[in-house]
Amino acid sequence: MQAAAEKNMPRNFDFAAVEPRLYDWWQAQGWFKPECAAADAEPYVISMPPPNVTGSLHIGHALFTALEDLMIRYERMRGKAALWLPGTDHAGIATQLQVEKMLRDEGTSREAVGYEEFLHRTWQWKEEQGGTITRQLRRLGASCDWDRERFTLDDGLSNAVIEAFITLWEQGLVYRGPRLVNWSPGLQTAVSDLEVESTEEEVTLYYFRYPVAGGGYLPVATTRPETILGDAAVAVHPDDERYRHLIGARATVPILGREIPVIGDDYVDMEFGAGALKVTPGHDFNDYELGRKHGLERLNILNKDASMNSNAGPYEGLDRYDCRQRLWTDMGAAGLTIKTEPYVTRIPRSQRGGEVVEPMMSTQWYVRIQPLADKAIAAVREGQVKIVPDRFEKVYFHWLENIQDWCISRQLWWGHRIPAWYREKDGDPQGEIYVGREAPAGDGWAMEQDVLDTWFSSGLWPFSTLGWPEDRDDLARYYPTQMMETGHDILFFWVARMIMMGLWFTDKPPFHTVYLHGLVRAEGGAKFSKTLGNAIDPLTVVDELGADPLRFTLITSGTPGNDCHLDETRLDHSFRFVNKIWQMTAFINMNVDGALALGLPPSGELDLPSRWILSRLNRLIGNVQYLFDIHQYGEAGNQILAFMWDEFAPFYLEISKGALYEGDEAQQTATRRALVHLQDCCLRLLHPFMPFLTEEAWRYIPHEGEALIIADWPTADVDAIDDDVEGRMAAYLELVREIRNTRAEFKVDPGRRIRAIARAGAATEGLAENEQILKRLCNVEALELLPLEAEDPPNAANVVVGDMSIYLPLEGMIDIAAERQRLTDDLAKIGAQLARTEKMLGNKKFVERARADVVQRERVRLADLQAARAQIEERIAGLSG
């Protein structure tokens, strides 16, 4: 098999020109599509976590793109029908907020333009902005099947959402009703528990008196005095000797004068605050439960914008915080206040706007989630779905085992409108409810205004994108998917819900493996944010360094599940690695011609360095395979880099110049074939990390096949792994290091060629055959052999590795005293190592119980160290004489 390589390789990798050219070529050839694999190929599918349709690429997107594209390219090279299905999310709240801001800037508002116009403007905004993020993903090299791109609000997915909703309704798992919800006053919508984030804040704890009928009062403390207006009871602990006699008495709500009962419940903590508890079932989740238990009224005192409503009496119309002040002042005037004190507590805020969320009574749609959760728990428990790293399984179980019904309705305009209709009955405008695809027959039906939580449609993503519930072809071939790669921050929001809904609607887990990555953080662990100004913009990096260094850095900076701290110097290093690979390719390119036969020559025709580097290569391939199998992609990347930069380039490639420039034709050919094979394997291994560079470089070495993107993934040739060869070579390289050290110590001009003399004998025989190693790596002229009985060369430094002893005649540079000192220092080092090894081998238990190869290794080490010590001692004695 012969293959030509492109000639005239450019001096540097011009990523800016190459990236778009290769991307368009790959895509035009259909290589991003699973159909490019064999017809019977096993599918490998990743549903891309859909970014917000109007979003713009940030470093988190870059991380998931790098990881998922790596997985996809790897599986594609392994011959799988690899499908990476891209798409975007309509992102209800986020997008609506963007459009509302736009309207505000125009001096108008959502309410002013009205429902139809607002939706029109939002779609327009989506059309304008919608392509941005997917264009940016392409710049990173994302090899998605763009023909299958989906959007959560497109017709097919909307159909899936309606189907899912109606099915749940028919199964009795969707219900509508008044409940206490987390209400976002600014957005004027309900939000789910998950969308509320509590942060510790310094607030005021207000102590006051609750007058009790018949005289006296109960002291109560609260952080939200305005909720006094909605109190339905005052509770004390039944064992509280101070107050238990008041249970059953009537208390009077301050200012309003409303009468409420004093109740007893052991929920009350006697030690806390004032000892008695005000109960506001309409505005507090605990009190809601308490109220249910005691049959208390759920009074709502707030309007939708969190101003006070008519139940607040004289305070009607005030904002809740103004009311808090005014009420407290009025209570003070009435002699009902006791004191205030600073207090730290957790304040619930909306994950979106950051505003304080108010628990409020509201009629919403819910999913009865327990049956779905049970299946989702079982699927992970039974191993049908595996979470990497597995510690997140515990978090997953804990959440699902304590899950609350899911509030799925949102009072937004942008989203999937709930397929429900109402008709007036008995004076209630929503007295009759119908759920279905179309409005029912008859007059007077009005469609539900609310839309569904964005995560409802996202939960269907892995199968809705493949055509569910229609068009079963793709669904049959590519579902369930294999990999769900996403951030651990949306384990509950998204992953758990996909598993629940996937199992419920398709009876299959939507994916087999969940790989969770962490957050990308700045140096020192700070969160990346635009306001802090520490954000690394991935597109700027791509402009300046190319996509490959960014991808490589992101992948090699982290481990699964852990946040990674992105260090900008690593970007730089990756960029230089790209150049390194390019230069290695250039060297090979200029040393081979198109007539070279591909593949390796028989092992017998290969010299020791070639057999060594091929052994190392195959060990690397095996390691990389292992690391990919356990999803340790970062470590795999680092090992490939280390192999190329620390072994292949500085040693083998340098040594190969001997054979290439001075060898006979057979040696030249064997070396060329080895070089090409090595570089070919490295480029294949690196392709999933750095697709552009590797594809382009591959063109310049002889290769077989149309493109690297569809080339085969390397497999380790275990027969090529040779411990003996590696051991011998390691000793020679140790010798190289010693000679280089010695040269540096004696300040020998690096350009100066020096002589190297070894005493003849078995120890040096192999070395003499491989004198190219010393010639190329430490600039010696040749290895001269000294007869056994000859005297030591005068004025020579001596380096010793194992049983090999080399003299470096450095006339005029050697100071006998200095040389003796150097050798004595060496001897001390060897002595220390020897002591350690002797101690280990002297330990009977070690010899008996340690693994055989470990013991053997120590024995070899012992022999080498003893030999070296003998050589050096002899040499020191010689110097003295």
Added chain:
RNA sequence: GGGCGUUUAGCUCAAUUGGCAGAGCAUCCGGUUUACACCCGGAAGGUUAUAAGUUCGAGUCUUAUAGCGCCCACCA
């Protein structure tokens, strides 16, 4: 209040079933060697947070303590 993660060189991080603690950046010394100065050679830098334990052997496993971080939870 529970749960999880983390603590390794000055900084950012690795270390595959327990087997001589490694990189990058920064520092110091020396180099225009015909693939690469986007480079090459050399050096220095660690009681692996602390304390016990298991083991022939612990960065790795167990327990406790401390710092940092995250998640979950109804003390007003």
